[in-house]
Amino acid sequence: MASTGSTSGLLRIAVPNKGALSAAASEMLREAGYRQRDDAKRLTLIDEENGVEFFYLRPRDIALYVGEGTLDIGITGRDLLHDSGAKAEEVLRLGFGRSRFRFAGPAGAFAEVEQLDGRRIATSYVGVVREFLQQRGVDADVVRLDGAVETSIQLGVADAIADVVETGSTLRQAGLEVFGETILDSEAVMITRSGSVPSGLEIFRRRIEGVLIARSYVMMDYDIRAEDLAAATELTPGLEGPTVSPLHREGWVAVRAMVPREGAQRLMDDLYSIGARAILLTDIHACRL
Ligand SMILES: Nc1ncnc2c1ncn2[C@@H]1O[C@H](COP(=O)(O)OP(=O)(O)OP(=O)(O)O)[C@@H](O)[C@H]1O
């Protein structure tokens, strides 16, 4: 596999400079121990200590820079990656910026994608929409708009739209409703140039994975009678088996295991009911698995 990298030896990383993904991307990088800008007007930042340089760019342009090999790694939306047609690929899902890419039209006007044949569809994601329609053999006129696509029907330039839907409130306010199958499920993703492994990717990736784990797991500690240990560790198997230590109190052991954050309170109730005591839940600030 080809290897990319800047002449400075720093890993060059593209981060959304504004919009829906920007704050959450910087937050994730901070949690992973990287320096981040404190001024939204700043467009580049070197984190010498960690061997990386950040470039704050439009999320729509990020896949292009990465695909060209100008930058090593990017954080962008899956929908924007697909729309760009760039030679870049997804290497990690980041779990924020979730949205669906959907067709929508005036309430009751359309029920399925095939009805778009011969009609006009406004979107900012021309690449994604054309590919989807082509796969289904639908011949429609795709109108490229920069944003605020929902208003285009009322203004008479389109019959339907294809756009990002998160809460659905923009659609509702425009009197539109979704129809047809979901075109794409999107979220923020880490991307690299197709077929390339930039030197330094593994460390960066492990740090980000550490943040994802720290966000979705918590540490559970409890004491339990030795004879109830098997039942308890069935509830808290940990990632590679829980740590079990002897307690000074005769016949009791202390158990420590990582458990999913979701459902952790319920798990505490279940542990209590089988005899566990001194049950503690603590956040994990960082981790490397
Ligand atoms: N509520 C949302 N609105 C818009 N994009 C969202 C939302 N939630 C997640 N996203 C994702 O954010 C990315 C688009 O970001 P953004 O809206 O900042 O770009 P843009 O529309 O090109 O820029 P802008 O809206 O600032 O002109 C896409 O990957 C999209 O799926």
Ligand SMILES: O=P(O)(O)OC[C@H]1O[C@H](OP(=O)(O)OP(=O)(O)O)[C@H](O)[C@@H]1O
């Ligand atoms: O389902 P919702 O929660 O309402 O969010 C979706 C809306 O948010 C985005 O618009 P954005 O603010 O990015 O403006 P834009 O249309 O100009 O890009 C997107 O394009 C939708 O219009």
Ligand SMILES: [Mg+2]
């Ligand atoms: Mg937008």
